[in-house]
Amino acid sequence: MDYKKAGVDIEAGYRSVELMKEHIAKTIRPEVLGGIGGFSGAFSMKGFKDMEEPTLVSGTDGVGTKLKLAFLMDRHDTVGIDCVAMCVNDIACAGGEPLFFLDYIACGKNYPEKIAEIVKGVAEGCRQSGAALIGGETAEMPGFYPEDEYDLAGFAVGIVDRKDMITGELVAPGDILIGIGSSGVHSNGFSLVRKVFKMTEESLNTVYPELNGTLGEALLAPTRIYVNTLKMIKAAGVKIHGCSHITGGGFYENIPRMLKNGTRAQVKKDSYPIPPIFGLLAKTGEIDEQMMYNTYNMGLGMVLAVDPADADKTVEAIRLAGEKAYFVGAVVEGEKGVELC
Helix, strand or coil: CCCCCCCCCCCCHHHHHHHHHHHHCCCCCCEEEEECCCCCECCCHHHHHCCCCCEEEEEEEECHHHHHHHHCCCCCCCCHHHHHHHHHHHHHHCCCEEEEEEEEEEEEEHHHHHHHHHHHHHHHHHHCCCCCCEEEEEEECEECCCCCCCCEEEEEEEEEEHCCCCCCCCCCCEEEEEEEECCCCCCCCCHHHHHCCCCHHHHCCCCCCHHEEHHHHHHHHHCCCCCCHHHHHCCCCCCCCCCEEECCCHHHHHHHHHHCCEEEEEEEEHHHHHHHHHHHHHHHHCCCCCHHHHCCCEEEEEEEEEEHHHHHHHHHHHHHHHCCCCEEEEECCCEEEECCC
């Protein structure tokens, strides 16, 4: 008896590392110390010593049951983007710049080429956000996961000068709410998605004219990464008062997280176009409107609160970053929360 006969192939692990190195190399920043393969990742903070009060911010998350679609479609090069996005977007919400990322892949059987595809997506997410992929772990766990399945999670660390943190304390009645478009469902609410649509190859490969493609393509579209967009807003001289990453819990849970007591967000539902995937999801699953807004991003990946004097400047910066921007409402006095009108 040996480890391979027990279900863990050490040689496959070595090959996985070799295959992923080319993808990792594309994410390296000057601050990264050492190479791939050490027991830990090292990152120099020397370049940030001139900040008045350098503050580390962090985020951790996974992809969730969206992975089930990747298994069915045998497509593994985009879920890594989702994993990074869920972490770095939270850091960006605090005004932070993501510095580095580490991933964790747990699988039933280590197929090196599949692991390399997953890491390729992780590296692409890191490249989009400017974070270095400085380490990770691939755990082969036979008997715990089916051979063709895996889980993917990670965490990111970023930095911000404390005076530049977005805390919500500046949010005030009269602030304008600006939404940044999403790419679709992103990485939340897939347990409900999987109840609404049949999770078969035939179903996922069905073409819907309103989606301009297949159902699977629409659902697997990777989460947008908004790090560079928020950087451009800051570079335009805008002080963001509040920032909300619309993830699990939709509008009702996430928008109030950027508000302070005594302020309330009013969002106009007809102020921006809702992507067709949400209409198809609601109609097919007979899901009521409140549940849709309480589960999904409904086409807005982020919502910002800014001073009215900075509203046009903010929209211009978002569009220059290649994203879609919409005036979606305003902050008013009232009980902390959100109302759709």
